[in-house]
Amino acid sequence: MIEIRNYPGIRHLRSDASSYVMKYARGQCIASGRGLSFWFRPDQVSLQELPMDDRQTPFVINARSSDFQDVMVQGTLLWRIRDAERISERVDFSIDLRRGTHIATPMDYIRNLLASHVQQAATDYLGALAVRDALDTGVRAIQTYLAEQLTEAVALTELGLEIITIHVADVKPSADLARALQTPTFEKIQQQADEATFARRAMAVEKEQAIAENELKTRIELARRERELIDRDTENARQRAEGDAAAALVKATADAEEIRLIEGARNQAEEGRINLYRDLPTSTHIGLAATEFAGSIGTIEHLNITPELVAALGTEFKRIARKDD
Numbered sequence: 001m002i003e004i005r006n007y008p009g010i011r012h013l014r015s016d017a018s019s020y021v022m023k024y025a026r027g028q029c030i031a032s033g034r035g036l037s038f039w040f041r042p043d044q045v046s047l048q049e050l051p052m053d054d055r056q057t058p059f060v061i062n063a064r065s066s067d068f069q070d071v072m073v074q075g076t077l078l079w080r081i082r083d084a085e086r087i088s089e090r091v092d093f094s095i096d097l098r099r100g101t102h103i104a105t106p107m108d109y110i111r112n113l114l115a116s117h118v119q120q121a122a123t124d125y126l127g128a129l130a131v132r133d134a135l136d137t138g139v140r141a142i143q144t145y146l147a148e149q150l151t152e153a154v155a156l157t158e159l160g161l162e163i164i165t166i167h168v169a170d171v172k173p174s175a176d177l178a179r180a181l182q183t184p185t186f187e188k189i190q191q192q193a194d195e196a197t198f199a200r201r202a203m204a205v206e207k208e209q210a211i212a213e214n215e216l217k218t219r220i221e222l223a224r225r226e227r228e229l230i231d232r233d234t235e236n237a238r239q240r241a242e243g244d245a246a247a248a249l250v251k252a253t254a255d256a257e258e259i260r261l262i263e264g265a266r267n268q269a270e271e272g273r274i275n276l277y278r279d280l281p282t283s284t285h286i287g288l289a290a291t292e293f294a295g296s297i298g299t300i301e302h303l304n305i306t307p308e309l310v311a312a313l314g315t316e317f318k319r320i321a322r323k324d325d
Contacts, residue, residue, distance in 0.1 A: 001015070001016050001018070001019055002014065002015040002016075002019055002021065002049050002095070002100045003015075003100060004097065004098065004099070004100040006098060009041065010039055010040070010041055011039070011040055011041075011042055011097065011098075012037075012038075012039050012040075013036070013037065013038055013039075013040060013047065013100070014037045015034070015035055015036050015037065015049065016035060017034050017035040018034070018051060018052050018053040019034065019035070019049050019050070019051060019052065020032070020033065020034050020049070020050040020051075020052050020081075020084040021033065021034075021036045021047065021048070021049055022047065022048040022049075022050070022084070022088060022093075023036075023038070023040065023045055023046075023047055024045060024046045024047070024048070025044060025045045025046075030045075032084075032085070034052060040097075042097040042098070045097075046094060046097075047094070047095050047097060048088055048092075048093040048094055048095065049093060049095050049100075049102070050081055050084045050087065050088060050093050051081065051107075052080065052081055052084065053080065054078055054079070054080045054164060055078070055079055055080060055107075056076055056077070056078050057076070057077045057078075057079065057111050057114055057115070058074075058075070058076050058077075059073075059074070059075060059076070059077060059114075059115050059118050060072065060073070060074050061073040061074075061118055061119050061122040061123075063119075063122045063123045063125075063126040063127070064123075064126065064127065065126050065127070065129055065130055065131040065134055066126075066127060066128060066129055066130050067130045067131055069131035069173060069174070069177055070173065070174045070177070071126050071131060071134055071135075071171060071172070071173055071174075072170075072171070072172055072173075072174075073122045073126075073142060073168060073170075073171050074168070074169050074170045074171075074172075075139075075143070075146075075166060075167050075168035075169050075170075076166070076167045076169070077114055077118060077150075077163065077166050077167075078163075078164040078165045078166070078167075079110075079114060079161055079162060079163050079164055080161075080162055080164060081160060081161060081162075082160055082161060082162035083160030084160065085160075086158070086159065086160035087159055087160035087161065090159060091106045091109055091110065091159075092104045092106060093106050110161065113155075113156075113159075114150075114156070114161075117149070117150055117153055117155070117156065118146060118150065118166075121145065121146050121149035121150065122142065122146065124149075125142055125145045125146070126142075131173055131177065134171065135171065135172075135173065138171065139168040139169070139170065139171050140168075142168055142171060143166060143167065143168035146166050146168065147163070147165070147166045150163045150166060151163050
């Protein structure tokens with residue numbers, strides 16, 4: 001960068017270290033170098049200013065592959081002016097002596113020149129490859145090729161330019177071709193996703209089936225245990241019934257034996273009483289009968305004694321008297 005200060009009839013130029021200044025008078029270069037500072041008369045000299053710092057130029061190249069497919073190469077080129085004297089002979093770097101700016105557009109010329117060389121190298125590289133191969137090799141291969149071609153370019157070397165480095169950011173086909181190339185990948189990814197989905201579903205079905213089987217086994221086991229419990233309860237009830245029946249039988253046998261003994265005792269008592277009454281005289285029977293009869297009736301309001309009763313009693317008394325005698 002340079003700075004020019006204007007004074008009446010004279011001017012002063014000051015440049016920084018990144019600017020190479022060349023001062024011409026009468027067709028000859030009378031001063032040149034970086035960071036110069038001097039006075040000059042505008043009617044007697046002409047000046048050139050060349051930037052000596054590294055410059056970065058982006059590029060976007062459209063080329064065609066061997067199978068006639070459009071491919072775009074995008075990157076950045078880093079370059080600098082290596083020989084200021086040589087390039088100043090072929091490119092106009094003259095500056096306005098009042099404002100200190102370039103009269104022409106030398107930097108645009110250099111950028112266009114570099115872009116044309118990048119275009120040619122990329123076209124040569126992609127023209128020898130099918131689009132699939134160009135995309136598979138990637139940016140590193142084309143970056144290496146472009147760097148070799150531009151570094152060895154005679155036109156750039158003779159001009160005094162130096163290629164520092166070249167960086168390729170992307171190599172990609174057209175939008176339609178990109179979609180076409182991505183379709184198999186998308187389909188493969190989708191197929192893998194579907195397979196994963198199916199696998200998850202199959203796993204879920206297997207888990208559900210396993211759960212259902214476990215539930216069925218659990219229900220079967222519960223039913224078996226319930227059946228065993230029922231059988232055990234039934235067996236217990238049967239045993240209790242048998243025990244109750246046996247107890248009832250024992251009790252009934254005991255009760256029957258008790259009744260038999262009681263009835264036997266009662267029968268023996270009755271038999272003894274009958275035997276006792278059998279040996280008693282008739283008068284005693286009549287007396288006992290009369291006593292029992294008298295004890296069993298309440299009040300006798302009327303008593304009828306018939307002749308037949310008196311005759312029977314008299315006959316009986318006589319019999320008894322004779323028997324006693």
